[in-house]
Amino acid sequence: MNTKNNHYTLDNVYIAIPLYNEEQVLNDVISDLQKNFSNIVVVDDGSKDRSNKLLRELDVTLITHAVNLGQGAAIKTAFEYITTIDEAFAIVTFDADGQHSTEDAVKFAKEIIRCKEDIILGSRFIENADHVPRLKRILLKSATLVTNFLIGVHLTDTHNGLKALKVKAVKKLDLDISGSAFESQLIMQVSKYKISVKEIATKITYTKYSMKKGQSMRNSLLIAEDIIKLVRSK
């Protein structure tokens, strides 16, 4: 066990939430997180619904993109903001659609403070893999297989929104993919810059709402295109 980070607390861990049109769930998601975290950074990625108005009434740091840029771009904006804060030791990325649990976020935050690894990736396939709907499971497993093969890593889930990253590791990354394939780019750079990484089991709650908001089959083709471009430019 690494003891040199022991003076850090959950106050030094910032929650980064990319958000787009989540007026239905954002209040619940954020109020739940606020029970444990004092620093929540929400990037409203050009929402067209009432999300932005609702967020202004909450006690969070709100960064607003004037136009919709994509999940990857929103995460990068949060990273750019948090890495300028001296007190920030680590960042936990959290999806806004309510599929992640606050317990997992706390577990990730405590572990990133405690462990020697620089990045912790969430995995749906270490435990409770049966919770993942069959079609989604096939899709995710295929994406993981392709990413592992092309990048040369051995991970069990490459497209999980729940992650914990030490700020010093985030500063090494140079993410420029604006869509969902930024996850693959992140893994590619983790491998390239030899950043230490480990996986922790997460439990995802698949509701009708989160399934509707999540990656569709057609969107996954766009992610595949981005991955191919990434590998070509490697």
Added chain:
Amino acid sequence: MTLKLIFMLLFLFMLTYSLIRPFTSLSSKFFLLMGSTLGILSLTEPGYVSNFAEFLGISGGGKDLYLYVSFVTIYLFIFYTAQRFRKLESKIINLTRQLALESVKKNNEQLPD
């Protein structure tokens, strides 16, 4: 005859334009120059273009050469347009991000300590 004259004027304009206009990409200049020259040649001396096509090993003559050059030009146009589109997208992303971050910075400065 009138149609021939119109095309001749068009190709001459393209040739002059390709020589005068500053290009950022050399291949664009090359394709405009080559296309307009081939166009002028096809109107004045069609035999030259056919000979040139034959020299390149294109059996169908000048018409086939034009067809191939057109295909290559179209594909290059799509490729460069897509590239330009990506660069533009990247600029928009950076601009939007900087605006968003500046706005938060300003808000934070206005907050009482």
